[in-house]
Amino acid sequence: xxxxxxxxxxxxxxxxxxxxxxxxxxxxxxxxxxxxxxxxxxxxxxxxxxxxxxxxxxxxxxxxxxxxxxxxxxxxxxxxxxxxxxxxxxxxxxxxxxx
Numbered sequence: 001x002x003x004x005x006x007x008x009x010x011x012x013x014x015x016x017x018x019x020x021x022x023x024x025x026x027x028x029x030x031x032x033x034x035x036x037x038x039x040x041x042x043x044x045x046x047x048x049x050x051x052x053x054x055x056x057x058x059x060x061x062x063x064x065x066x067x068x069x070x071x072x073x074x075x076x077x078x079x080x081x082x083x084x085x086x087x088x089x090x091x092x093x094x095x096x097x098x099x
Contacts, residue, residue: 021057033068
């Protein structure tokens with residue numbers, strides 16, 4: 001995943017929309033979370049504080065930051081037989097522990 005932007009979003013006069021922010025949100029995984037966070041931040045940078053795309057973007061930036069640093073859990077208690085995976089941070093601590 002690069003941090004290159006879609007040409008339409010770079011076009012002079014392009015008005016940033018909720019759809020622009022949501023299009024970037026759709027590909028979020030721990031591996032790419034921080035790159036996506038940066039792209040969203042750049043996209044909404046010039047928008048007023050009350051703009052819907054900025055509000056959604058800031059919410060997503062917080063989620064992506066947590067996802068990028070903490071990883072994600074898989075599975076829920078309602079899914080028998082599917083255990084949750086530890087977060088990236090928990091795994092890093094386990095890897096550093098003496099064996």
